[in-house]
Amino acid sequence: MENLLSPNSSLSVSSAISLPDSSPIEKLLTEYRFLKSPLESSTYKSSRITGLTVEIGEVAIFRDRGFLFYFTDSMERFREILAALSVAWDLRTDLGIQAPFSCFEVVSDLFRNEKSASV
Structure with a gap:
């Protein structure tokens, strides 16, 4: 299996951001304000959404406060997924919602809406 960070991976596409020696997925993570973990080179932490991390390897793994x-x-x-999480976070912030943010609920709503649109 290939590593998704390689430029030839199945997740490779071109991006508008020009970072030297970065894979397309790293450029996308940078666009959505993720920072590479200094302790684990394949882990990226969101600088906007509290507790959100993405691990890149053979697949991209999304974790909310450590839970897959x-x-x-x-x-x-x-x-x-990155776009949906970003929009939900911005909407929550704009509306002044104080309830805890759940990445799982955002992704569940995304798939629920896709399913109802296709029916």
Whole structure:
């Protein structure tokens, strides 16, 4: 199995951000304000969404406060999940919602909406 950080991985696509020696997935993570963990080179922590981390290896693993809530090997799905989480976080902040943020609920709503749209 290939590592998703390699430029030739299944998650590789071009991105508008120009970072030297970065894979397309690293550029996308930078675009969504993720920082590489100094302790684990394949782990990225969100600088915006508290507790959200992404681990990149053979698949992309999404964790909320350490708990796995989604994984994928599709760049399209990876991009959709990052976008949905970002929009939900911004909306929550704009509305002044004080309830805890659940990445799992955001992704569940995304798939629920996709399912109802396809029916």
